[in-house]
Amino acid sequence: xxxxxxxxxxxxxxxxxxxALTLAAMVAVGVRFREQATVMTPSIVVFFVAIVIGEMSRxxxxxxxxxxxxxxxxxxxxxxxxxxxxxxxAEFQGPTVVVVTALAMAVGVIPNVVRRRRVRLPDxxxxxxxxxxxxxxxxxVPIWDGxxxxxxHDDWQPYILALMMLLISALALTVEMLLMAWLRAGRSHAPLxxxxxxxxxxxxxxxxxxxxxxxxxxxxxxxxxxVAIPLFLFPLFLTQFAVRRQSAIRRTYGQTIRTLSxxxxxxxxxxxxxxxxxxxxxxAMGHELxxxxxxxxxxxxxxxxxxxxxxxxxxxxPGGATVLAAPADQRRIAHDGAEIVRQTGVLDNVAxxxxxxxxxxxxxxxxxxxxxxxxxxxxxxxxxxxxxGDSPDSAKxxxxxxxxxLGLGYEYDPxxxxxxxxxxxxxxx
Amino acid sequence: xxxxxxxxxxxxxxxxxxAAVETKDLYTRGHSExxxxxxxxxxxxxxxxxxxTEALRFTGMxxxxxxxxxPTRVLRRAEGLSDAxxxxxxxxxxxxxxxxxxxxxxxxxxxAIRHHHERMDGRGYPSxxxxxxxxxxxxxxxxxxxxxxLTTSRSHRDANTAExxxxxxHRRAGAQFDPSIVAALERSLTRHVWEPTRLEPGLMAxxxxxxxxxxxxxxxxxxxxxxxxxxxxxxxxxxxxRADPLWAKETxx
Numbered sequence: 001x002x003x004x005x006x007x008x009x010x011x012x013x014x015x016x017x018x019x020a021l022t023l024a025a026m027v028a029v030g031v032r033f034r035e036q037a038t039v040m041t042p043s044i045v046v047f048f049v050a051i052v053i054g055e056m057s058r059x060x061x062x063x064x065x066x067x068x069x070x071x072x073x074x075x076x077x078x079x080x081x082x083x084x085x086x087x088x089x090a091e092f093q094g095p096t097v098v099v100v101t102a103l104a105m106a107v108g109v110i111p112n113v114v115r116r117r118r119v120r121l122p123d124x125x126x127x128x129x130x131x132x133x134x135x136x137x138x139x140x141v142p143i144w145d146g147x148x149x150x151x152x153h154d155d156w157q158p159y160i161l162a163l164m165m166l167l168i169s170a171l172a173l174t175v176e177m178l179l180m181a182w183l184r185a186g187r188s189h190a191p192l193x194x195x196x197x198x199x200x201x202x203x204x205x206x207x208x209x210x211x212x213x214x215x216x217x218x219x220x221x222x223x224x225x226x227v228a229i230p231l232f233l234f235p236l237f238l239t240q241f242a243v244r245r246q247s248a249i250r251r252t253y254g255q256t257i258r259t260l261s262x263x264x265x266x267x268x269x270x271x272x273x274x275x276x277x278x279x280x281x282x283x284a285m286g287h288e289l290x291x292x293x294x295x296x297x298x299x300x301x302x303x304x305x306x307x308x309x310x311x312x313x314x315x316x317x318p319g320g321a322t323v324l325a326a327p328a329d330q331r332r333i334a335h336d337g338a339e340i341v342r343q344t345g346v347l348d349n350v351a352x353x354x355x356x357x358x359x360x361x362x363x364x365x366x367x368x369x370x371x372x373x374x375x376x377x378x379x380x381x382x383x384x385x386x387x388x389g390d391s392p393d394s395a396k397x398x399x400x401x402x403x404x405x406l407g408l409g410y411e412y413d414p415x416x417x418x419x420x421x422x423x424x425x426x427x428x429x
Numbered sequence: 430x431x432x433x434x435x436x437x438x439x440x441x442x443x444x445x446x447x448a449a450v451e452t453k454d455l456y457t458r459g460h461s462e463x464x465x466x467x468x469x470x471x472x473x474x475x476x477x478x479x480x481x482t483e484a485l486r487f488t489g490m491x492x493x494x495x496x497x498x499x500p501t502r503v504l505r506r507a508e509g510l511s512d513a514x515x516x517x518x519x520x521x522x523x524x525x526x527x528x529x530x531x532x533x534x535x536x537x538x539x540x541a542i543r544h545h546h547e548r549m550d551g552r553g554y555p556s557x558x559x560x561x562x563x564x565x566x567x568x569x570x571x572x573x574x575x576x577x578x579l580t581t582s583r584s585h586r587d588a589n590t591a592e593x594x595x596x597x598x599h600r601r602a603g604a605q606f607d608p609s610i611v612a613a614l615e616r617s618l619t620r621h622v623w624e625p626t627r628l629e630p631g632l633m634a635x636x637x638x639x640x641x642x643x644x645x646x647x648x649x650x651x652x653x654x655x656x657x658x659x660x661x662x663x664x665x666x667x668x669x670x671r672a673d674p675l676w677a678k679e680t681x682x
Contacts, residue, residue, distance in 0.1 A: 249435045252533055259531045260446050266498035266524050311449050311497055343445035346438040
């Protein structure tokens with residue numbers, strides 16, 4: 001399982017890389033400190049505090065992306081600050097930025113650990129690497145005749161410096177997004193290209209805002225001094241509330257759908273946990289098949305609600321197993337379910353998926369019918385769960401897969417069945 | 430999507446799924462929607478806030494959702510319901526609570542769903558609460574529920590007019606219903622005309638004389654049923670007390 005092996009590796013590589021980076025930076029700071037005393041400017045202290053606060057007030061974007069907008073913007077500004085006009089110039093080097101950021105992030109994470117919120121080390125490491133890239137590009141990499149951007153900025157027009165800062169932020173954040181996509185590809189077994197697309201779609205807008213804010217704070221810090229840092233980060237702090245509220249609504253909606261998916265359980269229409277198992281397996285297969293996050297959300301809701309049509313039955317089907325019901329009954333249940341979901345007026349895609357969830361795959365081959373991929377996935381998952389249930393018994397699971405194989409090409413899409421086999425292999429390991 | 434749009438989408442989703450319940454029980458078609466409307470009208474008379482009105486409306490819409498857990502053959506049985514059948518029907522408030530208690534959005538409705546068949550004289554189910562011990566929303570839904578049942582036609586009787594139904598509610602005020610809530614309904618009806626619901630003859634023929642648990646007469650019948658009392662004492666006691674702190678469980682990311 002090469003895919004499987006990738007999961008811990010990327011996380012590990014990022015974490016080790018970030019740790020090594022911090023360590024090297026610490027050594028570098030130590031060495032330079034002896035050569036020429038680094039001035040501990042008040043700005044560094046304010047940056048440190050801003051990063052700590054930013055990390056403490058972390059937010060979660062859709063797709064369970066942990067991000068700390070204020071911390072990232074503050075750290076970017078720190079990486080690109082050129083020193084204030086009021087005497088104390090920012091004569092610190094790249095390594096100082098890395099050390100300050102790493103320490104601030106570590107401090108900021110503590111409350112999250114104490115409150116038992118989930119902390120993903122690889123994600124933190126990747127954010128640190130992004131900041132390191134910006135710091136190195138701005139302060140260490142000679143771009144012209146052996147001089148760094150920091151050395152040259154005094155000779156430039158201010159707008160060139162601003163453009164340079166935006167460019168460096170963009171590069172740093174791109175590196176961060178690419179690494180995140182790579183990490184997520186490993187976690188979900190999805191194709192890399194797909195996760196890169198998803199990552200950019202989900203994070204690009206926020207990243208752009210962060211890059212601009214970072215450059216803005218770095219520029220404003222020169223004339224205004226440390227007070228520029230809280231002043232220009234404050235709007236970002238307010239935005240976080242809006243983002244948080246938005247994702248809370250989305251979470252509540254998901255919660256409602258999940259609860260409603262269990263409506264059929266107390267009446268004995270479906271087995272306990274059937275809907276959520278089908279949803280989990282469908283999602284794993286969706287990743288395998290490289291579906292986009294947007295499609296995956298519809299897939300998740302449809303998988304959760306796929307048996308909702310059973311509420312209109314007079315008598316429950318034994319065990320709720322639609323795979324054993326007559327095709328006409330299956331179609332009626334699917335149709336009733338789609339009707340119920342369509343009434344919500346906001347889940348039309350989900351309704352379309354439900355409508356087609358019983359259609360045999362041969363309709364596609366013989367009549368060229370267009371069948372949503374999600375419907376094909378749910379058909380296979382539902383059959384698997386009806387046959388195998390939540391039994392951990394591998395013989396029973398193998399038998400279920402074998403039975404599905406018998407319907408290959410006629411009932412089920414072979415590509416989807418392959419994805420089922422792969423998803424099951426991943427979950428067993 | 431905007432914040433308001435999301436809220437509306439959420440509300441519509443709940444409503445559509447509440448409507449799904451009614452496919453099981455022919456008599457209740459449109460019932461949830463009408464009870465929700467009555468609740469909204471009464472909220473005006475009771476001077477409730479916007480949030481309270483919303484919560485009350487959802488209570489009205491979802492009060493019978495637990496019927497999904499009751500076998501359809503019991504719900505549609507025309508005659509000769511045994512005490513055991515009555516006991517099964519009497520579990521629907523608790524089953525409803527079980528179904529929706531994880532939805533944060535409905536936090537304000539849960540207790541009212543559980544107690545919407547309590548009576549002022551303490552002979553209701555599931556907990557035999559008495560008077561003011563019954564949550565306010567539950568008392569409101571109880572009145573709306575009975576009023577809609579009375580003003581809907583049945584195969585054996587025509588729909589009562591709003592006045593006739595009001596008279597029946599007044600007769601039962603104090604014993605079954607909270608008099609102040611009945612008065613609130615009466616005030617609401619001076620401002621709104623309530624048209625009795627006449628079901629299509631075809632639908633009524635199919636439904637026949639199916640038991641209508643919302644009919645006030647059914648409340649008396651169930652109050653006298655011994656088996657409900659004995660069967661209720663078990664679920665009511667064993668029901669885990671979902672005190673508010675527990676709700677936080679689902680909200681953690």
